[in-house]
Amino acid sequence: MEFLPLFITGTLVAATLYWFLFIYGSAERQGKLAVNLSGGSISSEKIQDKYKQYWSFFRRPEKIETAEKVPDFVDTFYNLVTDIYEWGWGQSFHFARPIPGKSDKEATRLHEEMVADLVKAKPGDRILDVGCGVGGPMRSIAAHSKANVVGITINDYQVGRARLHNKKAGLDALCEVVCGNFLEMPFSEGTFDGAYAIEATCHAPKLEDVYTEIYRVLKPGSLFVSLEWVSTDKYDTANPEHVKIIEEIARGNALPGVKSYDDVAKAAKKVGFQVLKEEDLAKPPALPWWGRLKMGRLAYWRNHILVTVLAAFRIAPKGTLEVHEMLVEAADYLTRSGDAGIFSPMHLIVCRKPESSKSC
Numbered sequence: 023m024e025f026l027p028l029f030i031t032g033t034l035v036a037a038t039l040y041w042f043l044f045i046y047g048s049a050e051r052q053g054k055l056a057v058n059l060s061g062g063s064i065s066s067e068k069i070q071d072k073y074k075q076y077w078s079f080f081r082r083p084e085k086i087e088t089a090e091k092v093p094d095f096v097d098t099f100y101n102l103v104t105d106i107y108e109w110g111w112g113q114s115f116h117f118a119r120p121i122p123g124k125s126d127k128e129a130t131r132l133h134e135e136m137v138a139d140l141v142k143a144k145p146g147d148r149i150l151d152v153g154c155g156v157g158g159p160m161r162s163i164a165a166h167s168k169a170n171v172v173g174i175t176i177n178d179y180q181v182g183r184a185r186l187h188n189k190k191a192g193l194d195a196l197c198e199v200v201c202g203n204f205l206e207m208p209f210s211e212g213t214f215d216g217a218y219a220i221e222a223t224c225h226a227p228k229l230e231d232v233y234t235e236i237y238r239v240l241k242p243g244s245l246f247v248s249l250e251w252v253s254t255d256k257y258d259t260a261n262p263e264h265v266k267i268i269e270e271i272a273r274g275n276a277l278p279g280v281k282s283y284d285d286v287a288k289a290a291k292k293v294g295f296q297v298l299k300e301e302d303l304a305k306p307p308a309l310p311w312w313g314r315l316k317m318g319r320l321a322y323w324r325n326h327i328l329v330t331v332l333a334a335f336r337i338a339p340k341g342t343l344e345v346h347e348m349l350v351e352a353a354d355y356l357t358r359s360g361d362a363g364i365f366s367p368m369h370l371i372v373c374r375k376p377e378s379s380k381s382c
């Protein structure tokens with residue numbers, strides 16, 4: 023009795039679960055599946071502890087006596103979030119200005135191609151990607167310009183993911199990935215024809231330090247393009263709500279403090295760059311970069327339920343749920359910063375290393 027309705031309901035539930043777990047992949051519909059979420063290079067049983075260490079360290083990142091520990095904690099952060107980012111966002115770990123009539127994926131690719139054009143990457147060039155993540159931008163830029171791109175990331179789990187994606191995309195002849203600290207790069211002086219950083223140098227305790235390294239490895243006359251995370255001129259340090267939003271952005275994204283928009287050119291000039299262009303790409307008439315986060319709210323709750331179920335069955339390692347919760351919060355503070363106009367993740371700077379490095 024009542025067998026048919028029961029059978030249909032059961033089949034529907036099973037099919038939905040199967041779709042959720044095995045078919046619903048990343049935003050780019052490839053790569054990560056929910057059942058494969060891991061803690062990067064951290065073993066499953068240590069994820070929860072590592073997350074707690076990360077969280078207490080970044081409570082007051084700017085107060086720490088020494089900035090030396092920052093790269094290690096940034097590395098831990100990316101072990102914790104890389105799979106979730108790939109699964110829920112795609113292979114490019116940055117924002118892009120929405121373009122009417124284009125998908126998020128297309129807008130992201132065009133944003134990356136804009137960087138390739140600004141750095142004037144051309145076939146045969148050797149271009150540096152500072153903080154390359156799992157290589158989404160590197161692949162777009164290599165495919166668009168036919169330049170050789172060398173990416174550096176502090177996180178060895180990302181190195182493995184990036185190499186795998188490069189091979190799958192048939193771009194491994196043009197794209198190389200190195201594990202290392204961008205504050206002490208394992209490259210010789212004057213060996214790159216150009217360099218770019220997409221939403222990555224915000225992890226450096228001092229912008230001058232990473233810019234100094236980039237300046238060192240560039241050939242004289244070559245260009246450096248960066249998209250920086252900054253607080254804008256609307257940020258009011260006397261407004262507690264503003265301060266809270268900016269502090270929480272730092273905490274949920276492994277930043278040793280958020281730089282101000284006017285720190286960027288100052289730091290570039292200080293290390294010897296000529297600043298050719300500076301513009302906040304988030305300013306109107308650009309459509310809100312945080313729109314994708316807002317639209318995704320429903321998806322985050324669906325993802326959260328899925329992660330809860332996977333963690334309960336120990337398919338996702340213990341601690342994954344806390345990390346996901348942190349990201350839900352991070353998305354909320356980023357959205358609030360966008361609505362308030364106090365923060366931009368795409369403050370563009372285009373610099374040149376002078377032909378002769380004589381200082382004036």
Ligand SMILES: C=C(CC[C@@H](C)[C@H]1CC[C@H]2C3=CC[C@H]4[C@H](C)[C@@H](O)CC[C@]4(C)[C@H]3CC[C@]12C)C(C)C
Nearest residue numbers: 106107110111115116221275322325349350352353
């Ligand atoms: C440049 C950086 C990263 C920027 C963005 C790529 C990420 C910032 C916040 C991230 C996310 C927030 C919510 C997650 C959601 C809860 C989950 O279900 C799926 C993944 C998210 C959408 C995730 C994706 C990446 C971000 C948008 C920083 C670190 C300097």
Ligand SMILES: C[S@@+](CC[C@H](N)C(=O)[O-])C[C@H]1O[C@@H](n2cnc3c(N)ncnc32)[C@H](O)[C@@H]1O
Nearest residue numbers: 114115116153154155175176203204220222225
């Ligand atoms: C938000 S991700 C952006 C990745 C990539 N640019 C993209 O847009 O997809 C920031 C990247 O910077 C890297 N990073 C942060 N601090 C670093 C450091 N000290 N040395 C090298 N890489 C670093 C992280 O490992 C990560 O790959």
